[in-house]
Amino acid sequence: MGSRMARTGADLVVECLAAEGTELVAGVPGTTVMDLIDALARQDAIRFVSTRHEQVAGFLADGHSRSGAGLGVCMASRGPGAANLAIAVQNAYDESVPMLALIGQVPADVVERRAFEEMDVLAAFRPMTKWAVEVPSVARVPELLQRAVRTAVSGRPGPVVVSLPLNVLKAPAPPDATPVPRRRPHPPALAPAAIEEAWLLLASAERPAILLGGGAGGDPGVYLRLAETMAAPLLTTWLRQGLVPHGHPAYLGALGYGAHAVSEQVIAEADVLLAIGCRFSEFTTNRWTLISPDTRLVHVDIDPDELGRIYVPDVGIVADAHLAAQALLAAPAGRSPSRAARLAKLRSAFEQAVRDLAEDPGPGVASSAVIRALRDLAERDGILLVQDAPSFGPWSARHLPLPRPNSFFGSAGGAMAWGMPAGMGIALARPGERVVTVSGDGSFWMVAQDFETCVRERIPLVNVVMNNFSYGNTRDRQRIAHEGRYLGVFYGNPDFAAFARSLGGLGLRVERDQDVLPALEEALAQDLPAIIDIVQDRMAGLPPGLAPPAAR
Numbered sequence: 001m002g003s004r005m006a007r008t009g010a011d012l013v014v015e016c017l018a019a020e021g022t023e024l025v026a027g028v029p030g031t032t033v034m035d036l037i038d039a040l041a042r043q044d045a046i047r048f049v050s051t052r053h054e055q056v057a058g059f060l061a062d063g064h065s066r067s068g069a070g071l072g073v074c075m076a077s078r079g080p081g082a083a084n085l086a087i088a089v090q091n092a093y094d095e096s097v098p099m100l101a102l103i104g105q106v107p108a109d110v111v112e113r114r115a116f117e118e119m120d121v122l123a124a125f126r127p128m129t130k131w132a133v134e135v136p137s138v139a140r141v142p143e144l145l146q147r148a149v150r151t152a153v154s155g156r157p158g159p160v161v162v163s164l165p166l167n168v169l170k171a172p173a174p175p176d177a178t179p180v181p182r183r184r185p186h187p188p189a190l191a192p193a194a195i196e197e198a199w200l201l202l203a204s205a206e207r208p209a210i211l212l213g214g215g216a217g218g219d220p221g222v223y224l225r226l227a228e229t230m231a232a233p234l235l236t237t238w239l240r241q242g243l244v245p246h247g248h249p250a251y252l253g254a255l256g257y258g259a260h261a262v263s264e265q266v267i268a269e270a271d272v273l274l275a276i277g278c279r280f281s282e283f284t285t286n287r288w289t290l291i292s293p294d295t296r297l298v299h300v301d302i303d304p305d306e307l308g309r310i311y312v313p314d315v316g317i318v319a320d321a322h323l324a325a326q327a328l329l330a331a332p333a334g335r336s337p338s339r340a341a342r343l344a345k346l347r348s349a350f351e352q353a354v355r356d357l358a359e360d361p362g363p364g365v366a367s368s369a370v371i372r373a374l375r376d377l378a379e380r381d382g383i384l385l386v387q388d389a390p391s392f393g394p395w396s397a398r399h400l401p402l403p404r405p406n407s408f409f410g411s412a413g414g415a416m417a418w419g420m421p422a423g424m425g426i427a428l429a430r431p432g433e434r435v436v437t438v439s440g441d442g443s444f445w446m447v448a449q450d451f452e453t454c455v456r457e458r459i460p461l462v463n464v465v466m467n468n469f470s471y472g473n474t475r476d477r478q479r480i481a482h483e484g485r486y487l488g489v490f491y492g493n494p495d496f497a498a499f500a501r502s503l504g505g506l507g508l509r510v511e512r513d514q515d516v517l518p519a520l521e522e523a524l525a526q527d528l529p530a531i532i533d534i535v536q537d538r539m540a541g542l543p544p545g546l547a548p549p550a551a552r
Helices: 009-019 031-041 054-066 079-095 121-128 138-153 166-170 192-203 220-230 261-269 321-329 337-355 367-378 393-399 419-429 441-456 472-481 496-502 513-524
Strands: 024-027 047-050 072-076 099-105 131-134 159-165 208-212 234-236 251-254 272-276 296-301 315-318 383-387 408-410 434-440 462-467 506-510 530-535
Touching (some): 009 138, 009 166, 024 031, 024 054, 031 047, 031 072, 031 099, 031 166, 054 072, 054 079, 054 099, 054 419, 079 099, 079 121, 079 159, 099 121, 099 138, 099 166, 121 131, 192 296, 192 315, 192 321, 208 220, 208 261, 220 321, 251 261, 251 337, 261 337, 272 321, 296 321, 337 393, 367 434, 383 419, 419 434, 419 462, 434 441, 434 513, 441 462, 441 496, 462 513, 496 506, 506 513, 513 530
Parallel strands (some): 024 047, 024 072, 099 159, 131 159, 208 272, 296 315, 383 408, 434 462, 462 530, 506 530
16 A cells, blocks of 8 residues: 555544544644544545535534434634634534544644644643643544544533644654544432422422423423423523424413513513523523512532522532433422413413514515415425524514424534535535524625535525625614714625525525515525525514613
């Protein structure tokens, strides 16, 4: 075979990834990762997707992880490439999304000489990762790669960054160096006394409520049966409304920006709150004002540091959310008739609020027309919806029922431009389903160059772009808090449909309400990636009467 093809550290990295079940790596080619890319080119177990920006590679890996298909892996070269990846890493850290980021680094013999594009990767990423490590030698690749993957997916998930110096990637791999066998630790055992204490408190409640956060994974039926047993309303945290089917009589909506008044009422009036896999974020709690000081709290989380960070629980349970829900379900406290009657009344009010779809008349396509079309898609098997971070989000939160669990994905980390790249990762991970993303024009145009990646890689992603020629949330803040002094929030846009066609995709421009659903039908009826350009008035945005949270 010749020395040029001798097994190297880069080959060993790829072997370790394959042993961990990795099927896809996204990244941008660069000098210090070329050996990794070459190693990927000489095997067929792992697919490499070359993106046009490292931020997109990171968000793609994020979406792959959220899809449930396995750990998302991304790659970047040193300095500038690593810095471009940082937005996605920070967002994954904030949302507890597992991710493995491989970063090529300058060789060890020139460290601290300010070599070309040299950056202290560990110092830069430690504050925004579960773990950041540099592999010092090729012999330690198997050990540290296995630990990196295990750290990313175990306990409270999150991103891990592995710095790979060029000399390690180029070094010959020891003949006996092989991947460490895949290992996953079991979650901590539930303390029987904690379950008993929790049920005594829940059984005594007159107005109990259940709040599910992003950590509430597993079978949604377990949480629904728990709500039935308790006759308690069940809510989710901000942008986690896809955890359970909305048609269940215990479901009372998602908290956060755009929540219905009845949903907030449930939490404000609760005498006992069972919070599962929830970190009590700023939006979920209305800046930590929604939960009454008199509310008794049972808090379940896999991360012991989360218990008492914001609210000190009366009963704190360190456990996997799904296992804890099963244990609580096995010790029922009995169904209270008064609770059941209250729940039915609350549910009726919630259903009415969802049906009362606020209209937004004016020039251009109405956001309410888009919601009506998305309602149709949400009913269909095989359709996955991805909500980016535009001002359209509260429309979905208020008026988009989701009949199927795990068919909706939203980013609560606040990073603009997450939608399309995450949708790419979800679509690649779940090829038997169709993914529809909804993005604001500001978010979409930050990563629009990677629509070409969708075309090249044959990713049939349907991108709905809410095109109001403005940064809508900031515009509304200037309108409300700054007396309408607009600066920096309005801009020009291309014809997004023509842009899609110029890259070989499908482009459809929608300028009338009645054309939204037909455009979606046309996009889903073919296999090309698509952009549906929803042309709106430049003041279109939030549902009528809703103001953006004040800058604080």
